[in-house]
Amino acid sequence: MPGSTDGEIPPVAISFSQRPNGTIATVTVSNPRKLNSLNTTVLDAFLASVPPLAQRSDLRCVIVTGGPCSVGQQAFIGGADISEMKDFPNAAAGRTFINKLHLACKALRDLPVPVLARVNGHALGGGLVVMASADLRIATSDARFGMPEVQRGVPSTIEAAMLPLQIGAARARRLLLLGDTISAGEAESWGLVNRVVDADLLDGAVEEWVDRLLMNGPGALRIQKKLFSMWERVPLREAIEAGVWEFGTPFEAAGSEAEGRRMMNEFASQNRQRKGRL
Numbered sequence: 001m002p003g004s005t006d007g008e009i010p011p012v013a014i015s016f017s018q019r020p021n022g023t024i025a026t027v028t029v030s031n032p033r034k035l036n037s038l039n040t041t042v043l044d045a046f047l048a049s050v051p052p053l054a055q056r057s058d059l060r061c062v063i064v065t066g067g068p069c070s071v072g073q074q075a076f077i078g079g080a081d082i083s084e085m086k087d088f089p090n091a092a093a094g095r096t097f098i099n100k101l102h103l104a105c106k107a108l109r110d111l112p113v114p115v116l117a118r119v120n121g122h123a124l125g126g127g128l129v130v131m132a133s134a135d136l137r138i139a140t141s142d143a144r145f146g147m148p149e150v151q152r153g154v155p156s157t158i159e160a161a162m163l164p165l166q167i168g169a170a171r172a173r174r175l176l177l178l179g180d181t182i183s184a185g186e187a188e189s190w191g192l193v194n195r196v197v198d199a200d201l202l203d204g205a206v207e208e209w210v211d212r213l214l215m216n217g218p219g220a221l222r223i224q225k226k227l228f229s230m231w232e233r234v235p236l237r238e239a240i241e242a243g244v245w246e247f248g249t250p251f252e253a254a255g256s257e258a259e260g261r262r263m264m265n266e267f268a269s270q271n272r273q274r275k276g277r278l
Contacts, residue, residue: 030067035078077127146181
């Protein structure tokens with residue numbers, strides 16, 4: 001049945017981990033028998049559950065990943081569900097579906113905190129654009145990456161528009177025009193993912209980067225993500241001017257309430273202590 005998923009497994013589950021410095025949310029996409037492919041049911045669940053995360057002031061980081069699969073391969077998100085798309089009755093149906101996928105990607109990009117993609121297997125088509133919408137990406141060494149839409153008679157669209165900026169125009173054309181699938185090692189060398197590890201090391205690598213994010217100023221990270229979003233949209237001069245303004249924001253509050261002043265003083269104190277021990 002188009003738009004269905006398996007059994008009692010929720011198509012999108014959100015779990016929370018409370019840390020001393022804040023909360024980490026994990027978003028798990030599940031469609032086990034179809035390599036976690038995206039259909040209307042999954043996308044509707046994603047759009048119902050992910051945008052509200054933006055309202056949590058305690059949130060420090062969001063991890064997005066794929067659930068366990070039941071077909072012998074592991075996938076982050078194996079693409080959009082062809083069993084649903086092949087029966088689209090008209091152009092409007094196609095546009096409605098792809099706009100939902102765009103809104104899912106946008107929901108990740110609009111989150112005010114860093115989004116880390118835990119790429120635990122293949123990221124193809126719609127899965128790759130979801131991954132590309134994350135700020136940081138750690139993948140398993142057996143993962144594969146590709147945009148095979150043209151091989152199925154449709155173009156790669158929506159957040160695929162970010163790929164020329166992320167990996168360069170020539171590489172983006174190779175993926176989108178040939179429909180090539182590349183290895184995790186090649187994806188890392190292109191800058192499509194930030195880090196590649198063996199599958200049994202994935203959780204440790206993700207936790208390492210989460211810990212590093214938690215060490216950074218929460219306000220500074222939110223400002224930095226906001227600036228990244230602006231840098232994608234505006235001319236260089238405007239981007240620089242926005243950065244000048246935002247640089248002052250961490251010093252607006254009084255005394256130690258100002259994150260920039262407090263953390264710089266903490267660093268200076270720690271540095272003095274280190275020098276005193278030499």
